[in-house]
Amino acid sequence: MKDALKDQALADLSVIIVSWNVRDLLDKCLSSLGASSRSIRPGADADCDIEIIVVDSASDDGSPALLRENYPAVTLLEQSENIGFTRGNNIGLAQARGDYLLLLNPDTEVCPGALAQMIDYMMRHPHVGILGPQTFNSDGSHQSTRRRFPTLMTGIFESTWLSAWAPAGVERHYRMLDTPDDAILEVDWVQGSALMMRREVYQAIGGLDEGYIMYSEELDYCRRAVLAGWRVCYHGGAQITHHGGKSSEQVAALKQIHFQTSKLRYFLKHHGYSHYLILRALLLLQFSWQLCLEGVKGALGHKRDLRAQRVRVYWQVLRSGLKATL
Numbered sequence: 001m002k003d004a005l006k007d008q009a010l011a012d013l014s015v016i017i018v019s020w021n022v023r024d025l026l027d028k029c030l031s032s033l034g035a036s037s038r039s040i041r042p043g044a045d046a047d048c049d050i051e052i053i054v055v056d057s058a059s060d061d062g063s064p065a066l067l068r069e070n071y072p073a074v075t076l077l078e079q080s081e082n083i084g085f086t087r088g089n090n091i092g093l094a095q096a097r098g099d100y101l102l103l104l105n106p107d108t109e110v111c112p113g114a115l116a117q118m119i120d121y122m123m124r125h126p127h128v129g130i131l132g133p134q135t136f137n138s139d140g141s142h143q144s145t146r147r148r149f150p151t152l153m154t155g156i157f158e159s160t161w162l163s164a165w166a167p168a169g170v171e172r173h174y175r176m177l178d179t180p181d182d183a184i185l186e187v188d189w190v191q192g193s194a195l196m197m198r199r200e201v202y203q204a205i206g207g208l209d210e211g212y213i214m215y216s217e218e219l220d221y222c223r224r225a226v227l228a229g230w231r232v233c234y235h236g237g238a239q240i241t242h243h244g245g246k247s248s249e250q251v252a253a254l255k256q257i258h259f260q261t262s263k264l265r266y267f268l269k270h271h272g273y274s275h276y277l278i279l280r281a282l283l284l285l286q287f288s289w290q291l292c293l294e295g296v297k298g299a300l301g302h303k304r305d306l307r308a309q310r311v312r313v314y315w316q317v318l319r320s321g322l323k324a325t326l
Contacts, residue, residue, distance in 0.1 A: 013050045013119060014098030018088035019106040020057040023066055025243060030054075032109040035071050050115070053077060053095055054106075055088040085192075085214040090207035101202060103218075105193040107243040114238040118196050121184070121235055129201040129230025130222055132190025133238035134181060143242055144175045145191040146234040149223065152271070155263055155279045160286050182236035188226065190234055192218030193242045201225050211326065216262035223270060253316040260317070265324035280322055287317050 015033065019026050035052050053075045056064055067076045077091060089103050100119055104110075118131050135143040150158065154174045157166035172178060179185055195218055205224045208217045222232050260283055268276035291314040298307030 014096035016092030023061045026106040057082040111239040117238040130232045149188040189222030
């Protein structure tokens with residue numbers, strides 16, 4: 001009876017990783033967590049138990065075999081199809097037992113002690129419901145992951161060809177470039193490459209909104225948490241490396257479609273139909289202009305293979321219509 005009760009007890013931290021065809025990066029991620037040990041701990045200075053759940057979206061690169069052979073302590077939830085980032089995280093969250101829940105990308109490596117620092121901070125600040133670490137790129141440069149909530153102006157310029165012409169204040173405000181990278185501070189939202197939350201937040205507002213296949217789901221989730229009375233913070237002392245978008249890079253057109261439609265869905269959900277219509281029209285106009293520009297350059301013989309590839313991507317984006325629904 002005691003053993004049964006022990007098995008049902010909550011772990012301190014549950015790490016949920018959704019993976020698709022990034023075997024080598026997943027291996028590095030799990031190694032950084034110490035997951036090859038049956039007594040998994042997030043760092044030598046950490047005083048908490050950790051369970052790791054990997055939701056594999058029908059990878060065909062040997063990822064499940066790697067987990068079964070090298071990481072027997074990891075809970076593997078194999079899917080029969082690519083279910084997407086958002087749904088995959090919800091499947092993992094439903095299985096998780098931890099007091100704290102960490103959504104972690106498979107293309108990340110966690111620095112020693114980072115998770116312990118994050119848990120310690122949340123234990124000392126009970127009103128903080130979501131916390132994100134400082135993040136570095138593969139080359140060691142800082143990767144901006146703390147944000148203020150986007151405005152319509154942000155939506156127009158973010159991740160479009162107009163971004164180079166955005167007023168300086170738009171990006172500076174949105175990406176919180178007016179704050180130190182190594183600070184601990186309250187923010188509006190943090191990116192989902194490494195997002196830690198309390199179990200109470202999950203119990204209060206539920207899982208991620210599966211209307212977002214990928215992108216903006218963490219923005220939406222943080223906004224829901226803030227509306228429910230929780231604080232969102234950034235911890236510049238806890239550090240990870242994020243190698244960045246390796247699954248989504250495999251499908252360029254779908255990456256653009258998912259990113260822009262998720263952005264539109266967020267504005268429709270939180271700002272109303274008028275903002276959605278204005279932003280959608282401007283985005284479609286931008287992609288139409290890009291399609292024409294790349295077509296002309298290709299016809300003139302300038303890097304024809306590259307131009308043809310971009311034309312195909314932009315055409316697929318325009319064919320999708322970038323329609324968002326609730």
